[in-house]
Amino acid sequence: MYDFLIVGSGLYGATLARQLKDAGKSVLVIDKRPNIAGNVYTKKMEGINVHIYGAHIFHTNNREVWDYVNRFAVFNRFTNSPVANYKGELYSLPFNMYTFNKMWGVITPEEAAAKIEEQKKAAGIDTPKNLEEQAISLVGTDIYEKLIKGYTQKQWGRPCNELPSFIIKRLPVRLTFDNNYFNALYQGIPVGGYTKMVENMLDGIEVKLSTDYFDDRDHFNSIADKIIYTGPIDAYFEYRLGNLQYRSVRFETEVLDKPNFQGNAAVNYTDADTPFTRIIEHKWFEFGKDENGNDLPKTVISREYSSEWKPGDEPYYPVNDEKNGKLYEEYKALAEKEEKVIFGGRLGEYKYYDMDQVIAVALDKARELVTGTFTICSQ
Numbered sequence: 468m469y470d471f472l473i474v475g476s477g478l479y480g481a482t483l484a485r486q487l488k489d490a491g492k493s494v495l496v497i498d499k500r501p502n503i504a505g506n507v508y509t510k511k512m513e514g515i516n517v518h519i520y521g522a523h524i525f526h527t528n529n530r531e532v533w534d535y536v537n538r539f540a541v542f543n544r545f546t547n548s549p550v551a552n553y554k555g556e557l558y559s560l561p562f563n564m565y566t567f568n569k570m571w572g573v574i575t576p577e578e579a580a581a582k583i584e585e586q587k588k589a590a591g592i593d594t595p596k597n598l599e600e601q602a603i604s605l606v607g608t609d610i611y612e613k614l615i616k617g618y619t620q621k622q623w624g625r626p627c628n629e630l631p632s633f634i635i636k637r638l639p640v641r642l643t644f645d646n647n648y649f650n651a652l653y654q655g656i657p658v659g660g661y662t663k664m665v666e667n668m669l670d671g672i673e674v675k676l677s678t679d680y681f682d683d684r685d686h687f688n689s690i691a692d693k694i695i696y697t698g699p700i701d702a703y704f705e706y707r708l709g710n711l712q713y714r715s716v717r718f719e720t721e722v723l724d725k726p727n728f729q730g731n732a733a734v735n736y737t738d739a740d741t742p743f744t745r746i747i748e749h750k751w752f753e754f755g756k757d758e759n760g761n762d763l764p765k766t767v768i769s770r771e772y773s774s775e776w777k778p779g780d781e782p783y784y785p786v787n788d789e790k791n792g793k794l795y796e797e798y799k800a801l802a803e804k805e806e807k808v809i810f811g812g813r814l815g816e817y818k819y820y821d822m823d824q825v826i827a828v829a830l831d832k833a834r835e836l837v838t839g840t841f842t843i844c845s846q
Contacts, residue, residue, distance in 0.1 A: 472688075472691035472697065473496045473497070473698045474697055475498055476498040477505020477507065478826075479813075485669070485672070495670055495673050495691065499674050499678070503662065504662045507523045507665070509658075511767075516661075518747065520718075523560055523661060524547045525542065525822055525823065527651055527822075528651055529827055532826050532830070539667040539668050542656070543656050545753070547647065548731070550702045557569075559646045568612070579637040581760055585668075590603050599616070599629045602619075605638060606640055613737060630788075687792065693808075695811060696811070698815065701798055709794060713780075713782035714776060714783055717773070720769070723768060726766060729748050739756060745771050747771065748766055785813070
């Protein structure tokens with residue numbers, strides 16, 4: 468018997484496993500994949516820590532979370548400064564004075580702000596009702612048409628005027644020459660990769676890989692007092708109310724016999740005609756060097772293709788529209804009746820979480836489970 472069986476070894480599961488183990492609880496972690504770390508899994512290729520399930524840059528304003536992850540890894544000083552490629556024209560991201568100068572030739576913040584306001588008024592937008600109107604009100608029509616519209620429609624598989632405005636509300640827009648994408652006090656990449664960090668989090672904890680909870684649910688339920696389930700909530704209930712919608716991502720990864728392909732970790736392809744959304748060049752997350760500081764002679768790139776999720780695909784992004792929100796609430800009502808099971812994480816809660824938010828809510832849940840109290844760690 469275990470006190471806790473944790474289904475999934477991603478950041479939510481690993482954080483809870485660590486905290487519960489340190490509190491003296493017996494814990495078993497199982498994962499259907501042959502590896503730990505969930506979607507932050509990194510694999511060494513040609514000396515490069517490749518982000519197998521897409522780029523993950525850790526960033527947070529939460530000091531408790533930052534101190535916590537630094538228990539398990541040393542973080543480098545990587546700053547996320549993507550580049551947008553629109554039909555061969557290159558623009559700085561996030562939207563900042565470099566972007567506005569390239570787009571309009573403006574020099575001062577006042578000129579940039581006036582241009583945005585001019586285009587917003589011309590579009591007749593007062594209260595944005597969808598993503599398209601929200602984007603134009605933030606950065607104007609030109610930037611929306613070149614750098615947002617095509618990319619977003621590829622990413623979500625829907626026209627921008629059919630997407631909710633909140634998706635883009637956190638988009639950074641700066642009237643400065645600051646091209647750090649995240650408004651975060653702390654950010655970086657764990658030296659040695661995320662897999663090494665999660666391995667350290669799970670040190671001394673029993674883990675069984677290539678083990679699917681659904682293959683023998685009754686057995687797994689019988690060996691633990693509590694189940695912490697981090698998979699898709701609709702899958703747990705065998706889709707009895709219907710499928711929640713997700714966006715999935717397909718990756719084409721290749722090793723290139725050259726030291727430098729694009730000169731940046733991330734380049735977004737923002738026109739609608741390019742089939743992929745972006746290219747990641749993984750070595751630049753760690754400045755093109757191995758752990759001993761040596762230059763790496765080869766490079767590894769991944770092209771990302773966004774698609775509608777279907778059974779058998781990996782679910783990445785919940786489609787948080789009204790229809791799916793209502794369906795999730797129905798599944799949540801079923802989940803609350805499962806006295807033995809705790810649902811958590813991005814898939815268990817059908818919620819978009821950044822990595823630091825996942826860890827924050829896991830720390831909160833661990834405190835609740837161990838002490839019966841709930842202290843808000845999440846931002």
